[in-house]
Every structure is written in structure tokens, then in C-alpha cells.
Amino acid sequence: MPANPSSNGEVAIFAEHLVRRFGNFTAVDDVSFRVEKGEIFGFLGPNGSGKTTVIKMLTGLLPLSGGSAQVEGLDVRTDSESVREWIGYMSQNFSLYYDLTVAENLQFYGRIYSLEPVRLKRRIDEVVQLNGLGPYLNRLGAQLSGGWKQRLALGCAMLHEPKLLFLDEPTAGIDPVARRQLWDLLFELSGHGITFFVTTHYMDEAERCSHVAYIYFGKIIADGTPNSLRELPDVQPKGTLRVEITTPEVTRALRYARQISGIRSATIFGQSIHALIDDHFDLNELRGQLLKNGIAVAEIRPLAPSLEDVFVELTYKHQAQLEAARA
Amino acid sequence: MRNIFRGFRAVFYKEVLHVRRDFATLFFSLIIPLLQMVVLGFGIDTNIRQINTVVYNADGRRESRELLDRLKNSDTFHFIRYVENDRDMNDAIISGRARVGIKIPVDYSDRLLHQMGAQVLVLIDGSDSSVAGQAINVTTAIGLDESLRRVLQNRDTFAVDMRPKLLFNPDSRSPNFFLPGLTAVLLLNVTTFLTAFSIVREKERGTLEQLFVTPVRPMGLLFGKLLPYLAIGFFELCMILAFMRFVFQVPIHGSVLLLAFLSLPYLFVSLSIGILVSSKANSQAEAIQLAFLTFLPSIFFSGYIFPRETMPTIFYVISYFIPASYYINITRGIILRGAGLTHLWLDGLVLFVMGSLLMVVAARRFQHKVIMA
Numbered sequence: 160m161p162a163n164p165s166s167n168g169e170v171a172i173f174a175e176h177l178v179r180r181f182g183n184f185t186a187v188d189d190v191s192f193r194v195e196k197g198e199i200f201g202f203l204g205p206n207g208s209g210k211t212t213v214i215k216m217l218t219g220l221l222p223l224s225g226g227s228a229q230v231e232g233l234d235v236r237t238d239s240e241s242v243r244e245w246i247g248y249m250s251q252n253f254s255l256y257y258d259l260t261v262a263e264n265l266q267f268y269g270r271i272y273s274l275e276p277v278r279l280k281r282r283i284d285e286v287v288q289l290n291g292l293g294p295y296l297n298r299l300g301a302q303l304s305g306g307w308k309q310r311l312a313l314g315c316a317m318l319h320e321p322k323l324l325f326l327d328e329p330t331a332g333i334d335p336v337a338r339r340q341l342w343d344l345l346f347e348l349s350g351h352g353i354t355f356f357v358t359t360h361y362m363d364e365a366e367r368c369s370h371v372a373y374i375y376f377g378k379i380i381a382d383g384t385p386n387s388l389r390e391l392p393d394v395q396p397k398g399t400l401r402v403e404i405t406t407p408e409v410t411r412a413l414r415y416a417r418q419i420s421g422i423r424s425a426t427i428f429g430q431s432i433h434a435l436i437d438d439h440f441d442l443n444e445l446r447g448q449l450l451k452n453g454i455a456v457a458e459i460r461p462l463a464p465s466l467e468d469v470f471v472e473l474t475y476k477h478q479a480q481l482e483a484a485r486a
Numbered sequence: 487m488r489n490i491f492r493g494f495r496a497v498f499y500k501e502v503l504h505v506r507r508d509f510a511t512l513f514f515s516l517i518i519p520l521l522q523m524v525v526l527g528f529g530i531d532t533n534i535r536q537i538n539t540v541v542y543n544a545d546g547r548r549e550s551r552e553l554l555d556r557l558k559n560s561d562t563f564h565f566i567r568y569v570e571n572d573r574d575m576n577d578a579i580i581s582g583r584a585r586v587g588i589k590i591p592v593d594y595s596d597r598l599l600h601q602m603g604a605q606v607l608v609l610i611d612g613s614d615s616s617v618a619g620q621a622i623n624v625t626t627a628i629g630l631d632e633s634l635r636r637v638l639q640n641r642d643t644f645a646v647d648m649r650p651k652l653l654f655n656p657d658s659r660s661p662n663f664f665l666p667g668l669t670a671v672l673l674l675n676v677t678t679f680l681t682a683f684s685i686v687r688e689k690e691r692g693t694l695e696q697l698f699v700t701p702v703r704p705m706g707l708l709f710g711k712l713l714p715y716l717a718i719g720f721f722e723l724c725m726i727l728a729f730m731r732f733v734f735q736v737p738i739h740g741s742v743l744l745l746a747f748l749s750l751p752y753l754f755v756s757l758s759i760g761i762l763v764s765s766k767a768n769s770q771a772e773a774i775q776l777a778f779l780t781f782l783p784s785i786f787f788s789g790y791i792f793p794r795e796t797m798p799t800i801f802y803v804i805s806y807f808i809p810a811s812y813y814i815n816i817t818r819g820i821i822l823r824g825a826g827l828t829h830l831w832l833d834g835l836v837l838f839v840m841g842s843l844l845m846v847v848a849a850r851r852f853q854h855k856v857i858m859a
Contacts, residue, residue: 218699243701254696271700325699 171196171231171323171354172217178225179212186212188377189226194370196322199345199355201368203470209377210358214325217356218248231322244272247316251328253308257301261292261311264300265318272319286314289344306337313341323354330361342367362467373470380477381469389464394472399423400438401468405431405458406449415452421445426471433468534620534796536564540584542575543568547595553606553632557588562624564795575609579653581829582815585611585795586621598636608650613663613822617793622650654739654822662737665730666817667790670810672726673749674756674784677719681760682773684711689768704853712757719753720746730821739824745817748830751837752813758844759809765851784810812836 172194179187187209194200204210215221217230219239228235231245255264265286269279287293290310295303303311309329316324330338342364345355349369357368365371366385373381381388388394395401406412409427416425416432421440426433436445442459449456464472539557543550557563566584569575578584587609597604608625612618629648688694697707723746730736738745759780767773785791787801788810794802805811812833819825819833827834 220695220698240701243699246699248696248699250692250696252692254692256693257691268700271697271702273701 169196170194170229171198172200172228172356174213174217174226174228176226177213177216177223177228179209179216179221180224186377187216190374190377190379191226192372192379192382194354194356196354197349197352198370199349199357199368201365201371202356202358202374203360203365203371204358204374208374210374211327213374214248214327214356214358218246218325219243244319245322247319247321247324249309249312249316249324249326249329251331253312255300255308255312255315258299260297260299261303262296264311264315268315269318274319282318282320286318290314305333306340309333309337309341313344317348317353321353323356324348326355326357328358328360330359330364338364362465365466371466373473375474375477378477380473385466388466388469391469391473393476394464394469396435398438399435400440401462401464402434402436402442402445402459403428403431403462404434404445404449404456406454406456408454412449412454412456415449415454419445419448424472424475433462534617534793535561536795537562537586537617537621538566538584538795539563539586539588540567540569540575540578541565542570542572542587542589544592545590545594549595549598550590553590553594553628554588556628556632557625560624560628562620563588577829579609579611580819580823580825582611582819582823582825582833585614585617588625603647605647605649608648609653610650611823612654613666613818614793615663617795625650654824662822663818664790665734665736666821667788667814669723669726669730669817670752670788670813671781671785671790673719673723673753673813674759674781674810676722677715677753677756678760678763678780679774679777680718681712681715681757682763682767682777683770684715685761685764686767686770686773689764690770704849708761708849708852712761715757715760716750716753719756720749723749723753736821738821740820740826742820744827744830745820748816748820748834748837749813751834751841752809752816754841755809755837755844758841758848761848761852762844765848783808787811788814790814809837809840 170193172192174193175191177187177190178185190209190213202210202213212221216223217228217235219235219242223236230242233242233245235242256267259267262283265283266279269282274282287296290313292307292310292314295307295311300308300311313326313329316326330341333341338361345357346367349355357364359365369384371381371383371385371388372379381391383391404412404416407430409430409432413425413427413432416422416434421437422445423435423437425435446456446459541554543554554565558565563586567578569578572589575587575589579587587607589607589609591605591607594604594606606625606629608621610618610621625648633647685694688697727738727742727745731738760777763773763776763780767776783804787797787805788794788808789805790810794805794811797805816830816833819830
């Protein structure tokens with residue numbers, strides 16, 4: 160159990176036993192986690208698993224049905240007004256005013272946080288420079304492409320110098336270059352001590368986070384640094400080895416691979432198969448068995464589990480537990 | 487390829503599901519035309535009955551009471567008040583509480599007894615020409631009838647002379663009657679729709695949610711949104727008045743300043759309705775539907791088209807809950823009858839109370855249904 164945050168000035172979010180019910184449905188079920196200051200916290204999970212609900216609870220948009228949460232040391236149940244001064248929020252649909260220009264959007268959000276004119280002007284200059292919005296200041300929000308909308312939205316969310324930024328699927332629907340640039344920017348800002356709470360579907364983005372948690376149907380089933388998650392016993396059970404089998408016939412190979420007794424699980428990844436095998440299972444013997452079935456194998460090599468592997472394994476494991484509990 | 491109706495069943499079933507899911511739309515699309523029919527059917531009762539009437543019986547003797555009974559029994563007049571002087575009678579008409587004033591002079595009975603012609607003064611609010619016409623017809627008819635009966639009984643007796651006098655709209659011009667009422671409807675249109683749209687648009691865009699994670703307080707947000715539309719509504723009012731006065735040549739008998747002042751509570755009400763609509767609607771299309779729901783009663787039940795007195799009781803009761811009823815009394819009062827604050831303060835107060843209640847409800851709904859959604 161994490162320590163009380165009051166004893167530690169370095170905690171940005173401290174959530175304990177969060178519960179949110181909608182009628183009979185429990186959207187968030189006993190969720191606890193802590194986010195240190197300056198972290199890029201990746202909050203992952205399938206659609207409808209409760210990610211946005213958790214954000215809404217932490218930003219004071221939704222009352223808690225149970226548990227407690229502190230954001231920047233302030234209780235969200237009693238102090239949500241003050242919490243809002245210190246946080247920024249960028250929703251997944253880039254909530255901008257399309258009929259206002261870039262400059263007008265920035266000015267509006269600055270005034271909302273009652274920045275005085277001198278500071279407002281300085282912050283707008285800084286944000287415009289940081290996000291490269293300079294050439295577009297007089298363009299209407301509606302005329303921006305996806306990537307620029309996202310930069311403007313981020314600019315609006317960080318204008319008041321928040322200590323903590325919630326980004327709800329910030330890269331959904333924008334091109335790969337813009338994605339890469341956004342992440343570069345996040346790293347730069349996080350270097351200045353800003354904490355990020357980012358939800359995403361992209362596993363490559365999850366790999367970049369300094370801390371990830373995986374929520375599945377309202378429950379957190381993984382929480383830690385990407386490397387610590389890769390080493391979890393559930394992901395890499397004792398006596399097993401993860402291998403990548405490269406073959407031109409992945410579909411047929413998968414069918415046979417699943418029948419081989421030394422292979423515990425196998426999944427297709429592009430032009431290869433990721434398999435979890437008994438570690439005493441000889442790789443050459445594996446190759447031989449596949450060849451016997453007429454499958455040409457280009458390469459078999461050991462592989463560290465990706466975060467996707469981690470979440471897939473943990474999800475299966477969790478489902479199995481749920482079914483066992485039901486039976 | 488054979489069956490040209492291929493897929494019919496699937497689509498049909500799906501549509502039934504849509505309709506069932508969105509029951510409210512079905513309900514309103516069925517109920518509104520029905521409502522219109524009922525109102526148009528019952529509302530246009532050309533036999534105008536039970537016109538609110540104020541009576542000043544300066545005579546008070548048997549003959550005068552008999553005449554009043556005959557007027558009352560005609561079913562055209564509904565005596566709401568008996569007054570003791572001319573000023574109270576005039577006030578009752580100017581404030582809109584009564585549309586007809588009947589004055590029986592102090593020597594009515596004497597003159598009849600001395601077999602001289604007696605006159606009865608009938609003051610008629612001409613701002614609604616159909617009501618006025620009916621009042622003139624019925625009073626002259628009763629006067630004629632009364633005279634005939636007396637003439638037949640005693641050939642020496644002179645007739646009772648009913649003297650109808652049309653007040654405020656002597657030419658019975660219909661623009662004079664319709665335009666002040668139209669003001670109420672147009673203002674409602676502009677303010678309710680614009681407010682509702684401006685909020686619903688932010689809902690659709692997602693910017694509303696964005697605002698709620700900023701330190702903006704709900705009241706700051708609501709009033710920040712209301713004020714511009716209040717100003718627009720006010721500008722609209724000025725335009726309508728100018729148009730009415732200079733294009734349609736409707737004379738404004740009362741104070742324009744007072745009209746402007748008493749328009750504020752009405753604008754407040756219609757802005758609150760706009761917020762209420764926006765707290766319910768999630769799309770602009772939905773907002774239009776809901777706004778129309780508030781819009782139609784304001785046209786049909788407010789006295790804008792059909793005199794409230796002639797409505798069936800249930801609609802008459804409903805008309806008391808329609809803000810436009812009060813505002814139309816204010817506009818017609820000031821523009822046509824030259825009414826002052828002493829006559830109209832109650833209407834203004836009612837509107838203000840309505841606006842405040844609606845605003846509280848709207849703000850609470852907004853907080854619970856929109857912010858905490």
C-alpha cells in the first residue's frame with residue numbers, strides 16, 4: 160500500500176479505493192494508484208473500461224461513489240475548485256471553438272483562469288513558441304488540420320501553467336509525425352516538472368511512459384514501470400521462454416504451433432508468431448516440428464515481452480480468475 | 487435479385503426500434519399537431535362570451551339593476567368588478583383587467599321614470615377588434631330591446647340609449663392589435679433559441695466539458711452566456727418597436743422607457759427557458775424541438791391570436807402559466823392603452839418571479855444533468 164502522500168511532497172495523484180457506480184453498474188471498482196510528480200503516467204485499457212470515468216473523478220467532474228483521491232495534495236471531494244486551478248485537461252475531441260481564431264482560443268482560456276494581461280501575453284507567446292503555432296494565429300480553429308488542432312488544444316490546456324495535465328487520447332486521429340512531435344514535447348515539459356496523465360490505445364506510446372497502469376472493466380490489473388511489468392511472474396512464468404518465430408506462413412504456422420505440447424501460448428504479430436514456450440524446449444526441435452508439418456521457418460529467437468504481451472497475458476489471466484470465481 | 491423488397495423487414499424492424507428508443511420525438515410530433523387542432527378548433531370561438539367587464543352603477547336603483555342583469559344574462563359580459571367612480575373604471579380598462587366598462591349615470595332611473603331618454607355609457611377596449619365588435623353589437627342590441635319593451639308598454643316613454651365608445655384603437659386596425667403581441671412572440675423566439683443553441687453547440691463540440699474542468703463557476707458560465715443574448719433581445723425589441731411605429735404606423739400611447747424596463751423580466755424568462763431547453767437537449771435538432779414546445783403555447787394560449795377570455799376553461803387556466811400572456815398585456819397596455827407602471831407592475835412582477843424560478847430550476851438542472859453528466 161502506498162504511503163500517505165502528506166508524508167511525501169512528490170506525489171501528484173494519490174487515489175485510494177476509488178469507486179464509481181452508475182445505477183447497478185460499477186464503472187470503476189476499487190481503483191488505487193499513485194502518480195509521482197514529473198512522471199508521464201500512461202493509463203491504458205480497452206474502450207469502456209473506465210479510463211475517462213477515472214479522469215472525470217480526478218478532475219472533479221464526477222462525484223466519487225467511494226474511496227478518496229488527492230490531486231496536488233488537494234482532496235477532490237472537498238477541494239475540487241482549487242484542484243482545477245492546478246490542472247489542465249485536453250479531451251480526445253480537442254475541445255476548441257472552431258469559429259474563433261487560434262489567438263482568440265488561447266486568449267479565452269487564459270482569461271478563464273484569470274491571468275492578468277501581462278502574464279496572459281507572456282504565456283501566449285511562450286505557448287505559441289513551444290507549440291509552433293506562430294504562423295496560424297489568425298486562422299480559425301475549424302481550418303486547422305488534426306495535428307494543429309491537437310497542438311492548439313494542448314496550448315490552451317497548459318496556458319495557466321498547470322502542474323498536472325490530463326490528456327485523454329491525445330493522439331487519436333492524428334498523423335504519425337504529429338504524434339512523434341507531441342511526445343517529444345511531453346518529454347520536454349515533463350523535464351520541467353509537469354506531470355502527465357495520458358490515456359492511449361497505442362502500445363508504442365505506452366512504452367514511452369515512465370509509469371503505466373492497465374485498467375480492465377473497472378479494475379486495475381497492472382501498475383508499474385514498463386520494465387517491471389515485463390518481469391511480472393504472470394507475464395513471464397518461471398520456466399518459460401518467449402520466442403519470436405518468423406515464417407512466411409504465419410496463419411498455418413499458428414495452427415500447428417498451438418498443437419505442439421511445449422508451446423503454452425502463441426499469437427500472430429505481423430509476419431511472425433510470438434510464443435511462450437517451456438524453457439527446456441529446444442529451439443532446434445521446435446524448428447524441426449514445424450518443418451515436419453511443411454512450414455518453412457526463417458528464424459526463431461528469444462524475445463523480451465512487449466507491453467502488449469503484458470496486457471494480453473494479464474487480461475487472459477484476469478478473465479480466467481473471473482470465470483473461476485463465477486464457477 | 488428477384489425480390490425488389492429485399493431487406494424491407496430488417497429495415498422496418500430497425501426503424502421500429504429507433505422510434506421506440508426515441509419515444510419523446512414520436513410523442514411530441516403526434517401531440518403538437520393534436521394540440522394545435524384542439525386550440526384552433528376550440529380557441530376560435532367567434533361567439534365571444536364572458537368579456538371581463540367593469541361596472542360603474544352610479545344610479546343603483548331597480549331599473550339600473552335590471553339593465554345590468556340583462557347585460558349579464560346575454561353571456562357576453564362577465565362582471566368582474568363594481569366601482570364607484572370614473573377613475574377606477576378607466577384604470578381597470580387601461581390595466582387590461584377589464585375590456586369593457588359600463589357606466590349607468592346617476593339619473594338613469596329618474597329619467598326613465600320621468601319618461602325621458604336615458605343614456606348608458608359603454609367604454610370598449612378596442613385593442614382586440616373582435617372583442618370590441620361583439621361588445622358593441624350586444625350592448626346596442628340590448629339597448630334597442632330594452633327601449634322597444636318600454637315603448638311597447640307605454641307609448642310615451644323614450645328609448646334607452648346605449649352609447650358605445652371605442653377606446654384606444656378607434657379604427658379597429660388589426661396591426662395595432664397584432665403587432666404588440668407579435669413583439670412577445672418574436673422576442674421569445676430570438677432569446678430562447680439563441681441561448682439554447684449557444685449552449686447545445688458547446689455540448690456537441692465538447693467545449694462545455696472542457697470549461698467544467700476550468701475554475702469557471704456555473705453561475706459565471708450561465709450569466710456570461712445570458713448577457714450577450716439579453717443585449718441581442720433588447721436590440722431586437724428596439725427594432726421591432728421602430729418597425730411597428732414607423733412602418734406600420736402603430737401609435738405608441740405610453741412610455742417607451744417603461745416598455746423597455748418591463749421587457750427585461752420577460753427577456754429574463756425567455757433566456758431561462760433557453761437554458762432549461764439546453765440542459766435537456768443534446769443536439770441542435772433536439773433543441774429546436776424542445777424550443778418549439780415552449781414556443782407554440784406562447785402563440786396559442788397567450789392571447790396573441792385568440793382572446794384569452796374566449797378560451798375553454800382549461801386553456802384559460804394554462805394561459806396564466808404562459809409568460810407571454812403577461813408580456814402581451816404589458817405591450818398592448820403601454821402601446822395601445824397608454825398604461826403606466828401603476829397598471830402593469832403586477833404583470834412585471836409575475837414575469838420577474840417566473841424568470842427567477844425558472845433560472846433556479848435551470849441552473850440546478852444544468853449543474854446536475856450537464857456538469858455531472
